Amino acid sequence: MSLMIEGAARSRGGHNVQEEPEPPAPAKHPAAAFSPPMIVIVAVWMGLVTASIELFIFWFRWRFIDATALSSLQLNQHAMWMVPLSDAVIFAGAGLGVAVLARLTHSRRVAGLGVAALCALAVYALLLTYRGLSSLACGAMSAGVGFRLGLLILAHPRSCRRVILATAPVLVGATVLAWSMEPSRERLAGHGLPPAPAGAPNVLFIVMDTVRAESLGADSQGRTIAPVLDRLARRGVRFEQARSSAPWTLPSHASMFTGRLPHELSTRLDQPLDSTYETIAEFVHAHGYDTAGFVANTFFCSRWFGLARGFVHYEDVAIDAREIFRSSGLGRSITRKLSTSPNDRPTAYFERKDATTINAELMGWLRRRPKGRPYFAFLNYYDAHDPYLTPEEEGRRSSRASRSAAELDVLRDWHRTSRNGVRPEHVRLARESYEECIGYLDRQIGRLFEGLEAMGALENTIVVITSDHGEEFGEHGFFGHGQRLYSQVLHVPLLLIAPGRIPRGRRIATPVSLSSLPATLVDLLGLSTSSPFPGGSLARYWNGRGHRGASMDALVLSEIDDDDGRRREGPPARAIVSEGKVYIHSDGEREELYDLWSDPSETHDLSHDPANQEILARLRRLTDGQVTAIATGPATEFGSPGR
Ligand SMILES: [Zn+2]
Structure with a gap:
C-alpha cells in the first residue's frame, strides 16, 4: 500500500503532473512512509547494517590493533553470516513489536517513535563493541544518538525508503553468499594436492x-x-x-x-x-x-x-540456533542477562x-x-x-x-x-x-x-x-x-x-x-x-x-613464557626433567629440585640438600642458555648422561 502511495507521489513529480489538478496536498506525517510491514523491513535492514558495521569494527581491530584481543575473539569463523543473521533476527523481533503497536494504535507518532527506537538499538549494538562502557552509559548515548538518527530518517522518509528497499536485497544476498561459501572453500582446498604415498596410514x-x-x-x-x-x-x-x-x-x-x-x-x-x-x-x-x-x-x-x-x-x-544468536554483540548481551549457565560467564564466549x-x-x-x-x-x-x-x-x-x-x-x-x-x-x-x-x-x-x-x-x-x-x-x-x-x-x-x-x-x-x-x-x-x-x-x-x-634418556623441557599474557621480561619459568630429577626454575630466582621416581608428586624439595648440589648446578646451567641453543638447533635430540 505504501509503495503505491510512493508511486503516486513519484508520478506527480514527472510529466503527468500537468494533467492533474492541484489540490493543496494535505501535509503528510513523515512516519506515514513507514507502514507496519515497512517497519519490519526497516528493522531487518537496520540489523544487517548494524552487523556490517560491527563486523568492520572487529575486522579493523583484529587486523590493525590486536589480533586476538578478547573482545574480537567473540566472533567465530562463521561471523560473516552468523552476525548478520543474529542481528537481523533481533531487529526483526523488535520491529515486529513496533509494527504491532503501530497497527493497534493507528498512531503515526508510535511508528515514528518506533523507528527512532530501532535507531537507538542499532547504536546500542555498536557501542557494545567498545569495551569498558557501562550498560547505563551505552543506554544513555544510544537513546540520544538514536533519537537524532530517527529524526533524520523521518525528515527524509521517501529517500530513506528508497535506499532501504534498494540495499536490503544486497545485504541479504551477501549474508547468503557468506553462508554458502564455506563448503566451496573446502572443495577447492583439495585441488592440486599430490597423491598421498600408497598405503599411507590415517592419523587420529x-x-x-x-x-x-x-x-x-x-x-x-x-x-x-x-x-x-x-x-x-x-x-x-x-x-x-x-x-x-x-x-x-x-x-x-x-x-x-x-x-x-x-x-x-x-x-x-x-x-x-x-x-x-x-x-x-x-x-x-x-x-x-x-x-x-x-x-x-x-x-x-x-x-x-x-x-x-x-x-x-x-x-x-x-553451528546451532543458540550460537548464531550469541554471535552478535546484542545476542551475547541478551544471552548473558537471561542465562544462569556457567558457559555464559564473561570469560566463556562460546558454548562448550x-x-x-x-x-x-x-x-x-x-x-x-x-x-x-x-x-x-x-x-x-x-x-x-x-x-x-x-x-x-x-x-x-x-x-x-x-x-x-x-x-x-x-x-x-x-x-x-x-x-x-x-x-x-x-x-x-x-x-x-x-x-x-x-x-x-x-x-x-x-x-x-x-x-x-x-x-x-x-x-x-x-x-x-x-x-x-x-x-x-x-x-x-x-x-x-x-x-x-x-x-x-x-x-x-x-x-x-x-x-x-x-x-x-x-x-x-x-x-x-x-x-x-x-x-x-x-x-x-x-x-x-x-x-x-x-x-x-x-x-x-x-x-x-x-x-x-x-642413553635414550632425554632432557624434557616445559616452560611458561608469558606473564598474564605479556611476554616475560626475564627468562621463561622452566621445568626440566633429566637424570631422574625434576628441576624447576621460576620467579627469577626460585629453584626447586625433586626426585622423579621416589617423589612423583613433588612434595620434598631437594634443592638445599648438599648431596644434590652437583646435579642442581648442572641442571641450572642447562637453563642458562644451553637449553635454548639445543632446542632451536636443527632436528637434534637432547642428549644427557642418563640416569
Ligand atoms: Zn587446555
Missing part, C-alpha cells in the same frame, strides 16, 4: 584437554577412573612419563603441532600461533592428506588462535561442546568426506576442564547425581573461588568431580572407538591419545593450570596405537616431551626425510632407530 590425534596422568589411576574408592584408556593402552605403547611443553592450552597445542618450545612460539594469552613454523596438519596436507579438526575448547583452540592452520575442515564453535558432540562431528565428517585420501583428524575434548560438570544426561546416571544445589554452585564458581579461603571439602568435591568428568570422557572415547571400528575407519590408522596439560588441586597451593610447572600440570597421559606399526602392550618409563609428537608422526608415516620438525622420533623407544649417544 586425540587431545583430552586438562587431563593429568595421576588422575587416570584409581579414585578414592579404588575404582579405575579410565578403564577404556587402560584397555586402549594395551593395544600400543604407553609413555608413563610424558610431559607437556607448557601448562596451558595454547602453547601446549602449538608445541604439539610444531615441535617447538613455548619460548620459540608467538603464542600468548592475547596472541595467536603465527605462521613462522609449519604445523603437522600443514605438513601432512601438503603430502596428500585430508585434514580436519574438531575442538571442544572453542576459545584457545578456535581459528583465531592459529591452531586451525593446515586443517581444511575445522569445527570449533557449534561435550564429547558426544565431538564424536558426532568426527563421524559425520568421516562419512561425508570423499574417499581416496588418508585422513589426519585432530580431536580436542574439553569435558575435564572446570567447572567439572558432566553433561546432565550423564550426571543422572552417575553416582554424583545427588549433588546438592550448594555443591553445584561451588563447582560452577570454581574458576573464581578464593583460593586462599577454599575449604578442604570443596577441594575434595572439585577433585572427585574432575575425576568423574574424566570417567565420562573415557566412556565417550570408548564409544568413539566402537563407532570407528564399526565403520572401518580405524584400519591402517595411527592413534595418538594425550592431553595438553593437567590440573592442580592445591597440591602446591595453586588451583587450575597455567601458573606453575609442577607435575600435576605437566605430567600427562600419552598413548600411541597402530597395530602392525607400533608394538602392543609396551610401557615406556623414560620421560618424553609432547613436543616430539610431530617428529614421531612424520617418522611413522615414512615422511621424515622432508620433516621440518625438530627433535627425535619417539619410535626409537621400540625400534632402536634414531638413537644417538649412550
Whole structure:
C-alpha cells in the first residue's frame, strides 16, 4: 500500500503532473512512509547494517590493533553470516513489536517513535563493541544518538525508503553468499594436492584437554577412573612419563603441532600461533592428506588462535540456533542477562561442546568426506576442564547425581573461588568431580572407538591419545593450570596405537616431551626425510632407530613464557626433567629440585640438600642458555648422561 502511495507521489513529480489538478496536498506525517510491514523491513535492514558495521569494527581491530584481543575473539569463523543473521533476527523481533503497536494504535507518532527506537538499538549494538562502557552509559548515548538518527530518517522518509528497499536485497544476498561459501572453500582446498604415498596410514590425534596422568589411576574408592584408556593402552605403547611443553592450552597445542618450545612460539594469552613454523596438519596436507579438526575448547583452540592452520575442515564453535544468536554483540548481551549457565560467564564466549558432540562431528565428517585420501583428524575434548560438570544426561546416571544445589554452585564458581579461603571439602568435591568428568570422557572415547571400528575407519590408522596439560588441586597451593610447572600440570597421559606399526602392550618409563609428537608422526608415516620438525622420533623407544649417544634418556623441557599474557621480561619459568630429577626454575630466582621416581608428586624439595648440589648446578646451567641453543638447533635430540 505504501509503495503505491510512493508511486503516486513519484508520478506527480514527472510529466503527468500537468494533467492533474492541484489540490493543496494535505501535509503528510513523515512516519506515514513507514507502514507496519515497512517497519519490519526497516528493522531487518537496520540489523544487517548494524552487523556490517560491527563486523568492520572487529575486522579493523583484529587486523590493525590486536589480533586476538578478547573482545574480537567473540566472533567465530562463521561471523560473516552468523552476525548478520543474529542481528537481523533481533531487529526483526523488535520491529515486529513496533509494527504491532503501530497497527493497534493507528498512531503515526508510535511508528515514528518506533523507528527512532530501532535507531537507538542499532547504536546500542555498536557501542557494545567498545569495551569498558557501562550498560547505563551505552543506554544513555544510544537513546540520544538514536533519537537524532530517527529524526533524520523521518525528515527524509521517501529517500530513506528508497535506499532501504534498494540495499536490503544486497545485504541479504551477501549474508547468503557468506553462508554458502564455506563448503566451496573446502572443495577447492583439495585441488592440486599430490597423491598421498600408497598405503599411507590415517592419523587420529586425540587431545583430552586438562587431563593429568595421576588422575587416570584409581579414585578414592579404588575404582579405575579410565578403564577404556587402560584397555586402549594395551593395544600400543604407553609413555608413563610424558610431559607437556607448557601448562596451558595454547602453547601446549602449538608445541604439539610444531615441535617447538613455548619460548620459540608467538603464542600468548592475547596472541595467536603465527605462521613462522609449519604445523603437522600443514605438513601432512601438503603430502596428500585430508585434514580436519574438531575442538571442544572453542576459545584457545578456535581459528583465531592459529591452531586451525593446515586443517581444511575445522569445527570449533557449534553451528546451532543458540550460537548464531550469541554471535552478535546484542545476542551475547541478551544471552548473558537471561542465562544462569556457567558457559555464559564473561570469560566463556562460546558454548562448550561435550564429547558426544565431538564424536558426532568426527563421524559425520568421516562419512561425508570423499574417499581416496588418508585422513589426519585432530580431536580436542574439553569435558575435564572446570567447572567439572558432566553433561546432565550423564550426571543422572552417575553416582554424583545427588549433588546438592550448594555443591553445584561451588563447582560452577570454581574458576573464581578464593583460593586462599577454599575449604578442604570443596577441594575434595572439585577433585572427585574432575575425576568423574574424566570417567565420562573415557566412556565417550570408548564409544568413539566402537563407532570407528564399526565403520572401518580405524584400519591402517595411527592413534595418538594425550592431553595438553593437567590440573592442580592445591597440591602446591595453586588451583587450575597455567601458573606453575609442577607435575600435576605437566605430567600427562600419552598413548600411541597402530597395530602392525607400533608394538602392543609396551610401557615406556623414560620421560618424553609432547613436543616430539610431530617428529614421531612424520617418522611413522615414512615422511621424515622432508620433516621440518625438530627433535627425535619417539619410535626409537621400540625400534632402536634414531638413537644417538649412550642413553635414550632425554632432557624434557616445559616452560611458561608469558606473564598474564605479556611476554616475560626475564627468562621463561622452566621445568626440566633429566637424570631422574625434576628441576624447576621460576620467579627469577626460585629453584626447586625433586626426585622423579621416589617423589612423583613433588612434595620434598631437594634443592638445599648438599648431596644434590652437583646435579642442581648442572641442571641450572642447562637453563642458562644451553637449553635454548639445543632446542632451536636443527632436528637434534637432547642428549644427557642418563640416569
Ligand atoms: Zn587446555
